[in-house]
Amino acid sequence: MRSKRKFDFVKSSRRFLIASALITLLGIVAVSVFGLNYGIDFSSGTSVDVTTTKSVEEAKLRVFLDEQKLGDYTLTLAENRDSIRFKEALNEQQEKDFKAAFNTTFDPDASFEINIVDSDIAREQQTSALLGMAIACLGIVIYVSIRFEWRFAIAAVVSLIYSAFFVITVFSIFQLEVNLPFILAVLTIIGYAINDTVVIFDRIRENMRFAKLKTNDDLDELVNSSIWQTLARSINTVITVLIASVCLFIFGSESIKLFSLAMIVGLICGAYSSIFIASQFWLYLRKKQPLKKVAVKPQSTP
Template sequence: MSLIGRLYRSEFSVDFVGRRRVWYIVSGVLITICALSMIFRGFSLGIEFSGGAVFQFPSNGGTVEQVDSLLSKNGIDTSDSVVQQLETSRQFRVQTPTLTDQQTEALQKDFATNFHVANPDEDIAVSTVGSSWGSTITSKAIQGLIVFLVLVMIYLSIRFEWKMAAAAMAALIHDLIVTMGVYSLVGFEVTPSTVIAVLTILGFSLYDTVVVFDRVRENTAGMATSSRRTYAEATNDALNETLVRSLNTSLIALIPVASLLFVGAGLLGAGTLKDLALAQFVGIASGTYSSLFFATPLLVDLKRGEPAVKALDARVLRARASAARAAKTTESGGAGRPAARRGADPETAVPLADPDSDRRDDGRDPADTVGIATGMRTAPAGAASGAAGRGGMPSAQRRAPNRKPSQRGRPSGKKRR
């Protein structure tokens, strides 16, 4: 709880940019696993995309093996069919490839006879979709996705810059691959609800990334003459400043989606909800991760080759090196030369009188030197330096060291008659 409190009070900072190679490795492993699953395992396409027929009828104590035997009896390959036993409604849901009208009628009669369905016309629901219609839906979905990505790329290039748009598009593709890869690994059917959910999470992922990039732009504005932070440091600060907002937004979005997935589809058995809920749940989590750990560090790598960013980083490093040398000189001067003023150049500092000697090298008495106890620069005898204000005698009242006692107190230049 203390860590969460520090995070919400902005007392905790994460080095997102400095550890970007670690995040790249994590993203690379996720993308590789998901891509291999999509290539070798494939997807379980719903009837809307693959075409075919769906039969749903009461089970009445029947088994899945009985359904498979009836499919084989009517010349239907069971490897291309999906048989599901819905426990909550005690029904079978059988999805087959595209059938002729004669095959559909014969299979409906066999289901009614073997599973004791009293009223086949009402109790057996049959839905048929042609393969051409499914392919049309698939192509339209792909076209809509491409148009969406192009429009977003153009908008981000105008609103920010093309490198920010490229980083946002890379994060978007990252989220697409991860979401569809999880669908392939889990084996859920890809339905029109899945397409709707994917488009929804793409918008959410872009929203989170745009919020972070807008803060990055604010932090890096006017840095051409600054020497306080490098571009990577300013970007990392922007990430930490928007971290709490991103986590709050993601958490609020994940709670109802998790309810749909785990309560609605898992506990209540509402199978139609799982297609929508799984894509949204995985997409929101992946979008939050990519905005913080992938898109912004990638932006730093894209920007680091720009001349302005190179000049800024070099200027900041020079300023820090100069400050470090000045601090080191100050520390060494304070420890080894106590007579010199702090911050003064040791080569030009005027040494103080040696307290153990009776006279200085120039023949003057050490008592005539102003500032001997305070460590100030030595002032020549007779100079009007305002010594009276610092505890010394005025120059007009000092005794000349070479005068005879008889000459003391007599004005200079006048002879006694």
């Protein structure tokens, strides 16, 4: 029986897939032109977080940093906490001189959290991050292939790559800092996205056990019904995590704001890709295989 719901996911999928392809093309152009704004985790440099007992004026702090002659830097100010990112890795003497000068100029009771990453460690962390994401995708392919079939696995990976690349595109366009928490956010997004995708795939598989598929239209209806049957669960899961991510972004410290932002963007995109990319891509692959003809028993003549 045909679904009487107004919105047909399968019928509308072509528009969404074209839009997704255009966004992916935009992302490739953005990453090629703008690149990624790597933090010190992936490029050599020094991160200095200073906690003060009183607020420090930005203008005076910039004058102070220029006088230290420690190279290019970026500055982020929060209430009683200043984050400074130097593009150069400071040596031990430069670190001691900076602390002493800051205490003398602004606050003798200021405390410092300093992280220094040299070029070798930065390259090693880049390699480890890429390797981790590759292993995660490979594990998903193996898991989905064993639990379902190869078409589900391919569709799931295409969907996950789109979700991860969409977040990368946003960070590239706005030149937001890419660091280890960003990689952690992407891996978390992949986890939530594959969860939504597997739920839809599981319902598709269950419905196929009892469906009598004679035409491709029957297959379209099966996928459409499966999405509707799991839609409430997917939305509730995403909204629950999304509320937590938004709260972290608004009320959390500066150090986790970009992590929270990546989670917000990725969760929304992950839910979208599960519905409009993973299930539709599987449907496309499944239609390449001829449907089994349903045997019709001849009626006996009286």
